Amino acid sequence: RIGEALVAVKSSAFILEYFGNTWLNFSYSFPEMSVIPIENHPAGAMENWGLVQFNPSLFYYLEGRDLIAQKKSVIEVVSHELAHQWFGNLITMDWWSQLWLNEGAASFYQFFGADAYDPEGKWMDRRAVLGVQPGYYTDAFTTALPISQEVYDGSFEFAQGSIIYRKGCAIHTLLWNILGNAYFKGTTQYFKDYAYENTRNAEFLNALQQAADEQNLNLPTELTYIMEGYLYRSGVPLVRVTRTYENLQESVYFRQERFLLDGDGDGSLYFVPFRYITSGRSEESDISWMQLEDEIVLNIQFDTDSDWLLVNPERKSYLITLYDEENYFRLIRELNQENCSLTPAMKGSLFHDVAFVIEKGVLSPDVGLAMMEYLGRETSEIVWFGVLRLHEVFLTNPPSELYEQNFLANVQEALNYAVQLNEDPNNTTSYDVVIEALNMEDPVASSYICVWQNCNREFGPDVGDLDAHVLHHLSRLEGVEEYHCCWGESCKFTAEDWTDFRKHVTFHVYHAYLKRISFPVLDEIGKRCKNEEGDLEMPGDFICQVNNCGKQWISALKYYRHVKWHVSRACKIDPSKKVVDLSHYISCPWRNCNKKLYYVSRVLTHVVQSRAQEKAFACPDCGQCFESKKGFLNHLHRHGTPTHFECDSCHKRFPTKRLLRDHQRNHVNRSQCPLCSVTTSSISN
Structure with missing residues (x-):
């Protein structure tokens, strides 16, 4: 290759x-x-x-x-x-x-x-x-x-x-x-x-x-x-821009607050540097500052009484902008110009910000719909990435019955327009530029999908993003008498305790992570499980017992990450050394265990899997969890392969000879009781 x-x-x-x-x-x-x-x-x-x-x-x-x-x-x-x-x-x-x-x-x-x-x-x-x-x-x-x-x-x-x-x-x-x-x-x-x-x-x-x-x-x-x-603080500033339209030397008000989709601003203020351009000036302004103040006023010179204003045009500051509606409609008129002066980055950023403020409910959806009217001539993938953010908002709350039909018509028109432009050998715009935008939001393919109440929002390979998103869904439920899990169609879990409910739902996220890392095993052996999805297997409380830590977690992801860190710290494990000096040993740091461990690789395995009960795989088909790849493979062989091998003693059937031999050992009596004639399969029995 x-x-x-x-x-x-x-x-x-x-x-x-x-x-x-x-x-x-x-x-x-x-x-x-x-x-x-x-x-x-x-x-x-x-x-x-x-x-x-x-x-x-x-x-x-x-x-x-x-x-x-x-x-x-x-x-x-x-x-x-x-x-x-x-x-x-x-x-x-x-x-x-x-x-x-x-x-x-x-x-x-x-x-x-x-x-x-x-x-x-x-x-x-x-x-x-x-x-x-x-x-x-x-x-x-x-x-x-x-x-x-x-x-x-x-x-x-x-x-x-x-x-x-x-x-x-x-x-x-x-x-x-x-x-x-x-x-x-x-x-x-x-x-x-x-x-x-x-x-x-x-x-x-x-x-x-x-x-x-x-x-x-x-x-x-x-x-x-x-x-x-x-x-050191989370949050993105929202800057509300309000024009007075009184004369060409205009007073423009800039007011900042923290932008939240699941609540109101919490009073946070930031040092906000920003630049701007107007329709009469293509060069960005010098930096203006909001210095931990909620409002400033700038006197901005416009060339005509129809000029628009665009703040943070090249997305070099970290903020979301909300304008008054008149300024939006002046920008929309510019978008509809055949020789629009806005660059693809400016357009994409404008759509991105409009999506946020419409989703928040502080801007009319009519503004977003009016912005979309010109899209039949838009062939820049940069712009389409911003458009798709607004499209996502409108799919959740459609602004009209014909919205999706009209949007798809714009997409087809844009594709046809791209083909026409492509006939010019000097034009670098290509047909698959629009295709790219419509099939990809990020260079890393989506790995997780939120299935809470058919949300279907896609996320990249970091399961932490899905975890945070699901917590947002949960924030809307706190305070009801009984909680019902809405993860997918099969989960019927209910709880009256808020903590138990959160622990259950966030374990769904951890379970999704286990399923994702298990898919390569299916590809490796070319088998699928034929069982139906079962109930979610929940371990006990997520309480770290390393050196009597006692810290309790709601999220399984964060709990197991903490345990691994704590074990490495408590045992002073050097990952470069595979074997501990056999004249010394590491005592298991888990409360009331004290098992002697001589191999570095077994310390983490013992604590995390045996004590903290972390699983390594989950069947993507039925959801059953496993501590090891061997257990997962055995499961796939049992439930994804015809059972040709029968036990002579109990007539139970198995898909492979190895699994049959493992089973038959249970029928072999190896230990005789010294007080009578009974024999058992092991000394412990």
Whole structure:
């Protein structure tokens, strides 16, 4: 498949050198780099220093067979993993609570590397839409967690994946917006000062502050203070923009609050830097600041009495904008112009923000419908990504009976228009650009689907995003007399206790995770279980008993993650050592156990599986959970294969000879009682 690997290999060579010589200005550490596809790789890719691993679905591309979307996915993932050779490998965060230093930076720089290798890919427009927007949705709920914490032990909770990656990208974009070239100079100095070390937020921000001071940038206060609201608090600011339309020198009011889809603002205020453009001026304005104040007034010069205003046009600040309706309709008139002056990133961002404020109920759906009227001529995938966010809102609450029919008609018209444009060999717009937008919201394919009351919202490979989303569903139920589980069609669980109910529902999320990691086993042996879905198997209370910890959890995902961390910490396990000195042993740290364990690999297995009762697999067909792959395989053989082998003693049938032999051992009497003639199959019996 060497021909299919050419894009991945060529882009790797180019981007690696480009990062070291250009944006990062710090050479790659090793004399060579290897990239390798690995079948059934558990992640999309992994940035091992000098040996980057890929899932084949994100490594191979063949022109003429695959869509452009696949080529872009390969380039983007390659660029992301190579950025990690600096952010994560050359310098590593001091603790997991500040993972955004690795992943946020790589998610930001991946667009610079991809843009250098593939200039026609409109990568900086993709950054403004795909690069940051998925983080907004998770951050718009009360269940969102801060992207970072000043906590350096296992007591912190990981923020959701879309927060770490996408909001992380947005925060680096925000810093770039504030600092300009000083951002890149500060980053280079950061590498020089801390190469081969571990760092915290303060070291990175101080390096940027030093670069800003050297360039005499006029910041309203210290950078660490500006970033506190974005790093250590969850939430995205909503900026309400209200125009007076009194004359060409117009007073415009900007008011901020925290945007929440599941509640009202909580009084949070942020340092909000923003730029704007008007219809008469294509250049962005200088930065204006809202400095922990709920309202400011700017005097803005317009050229005509029909000019529109667009705030945060290139999505370089982290905020959602809500305008008065008159300004929206002026923007809509611009969208309908044949030579519209708005770039794809501006249009995509505008649709994205409108989707949020309509979903919140603070803007009429009529505005969104009016914006969609021109879509039959829209062939930019960047815009369609924003449009699909609004489409998702309208599918949940249709604004009219004919909405879906009209939307599909616009889609077909856009596809036909793209074909016409494609007849011009000088036009780079392609038919599958629109196809890409309609089939893909993110370069990583959806891995989880929320089935709560037929929600059907899709999520990427981070199960934490599904977990946070389900908690949002639950937040609407608290306070009723009896709780009924609405997960799928088969679950009939009810509870009067709120804690028991939450534990049950969040275990559905953990169960979905187990099913997902079990699918490769089905492909591996080519068998499916023929049993029907059974009741959900719930373990006992999620209480950590490592060193009498006693901490109780609602979420199984967070409970097992905590137990693994606590065991590693309590036993001082060195993962590089497979065997403990046999003259010493590790006592199981679980309360009242004290089992002696000599092998490092068995310590975690014993505590997590035997004591904490974590499962390793779940049958995607019937839902039964298993501690090991062997147990899962036995299950598939029993329930997915004809049973040809019969036991002579009890006539029970089995699909394989091995399973029959395992069963027959139960009939073999090996131990005789010393007091009588009875024999049993084991001494314990």
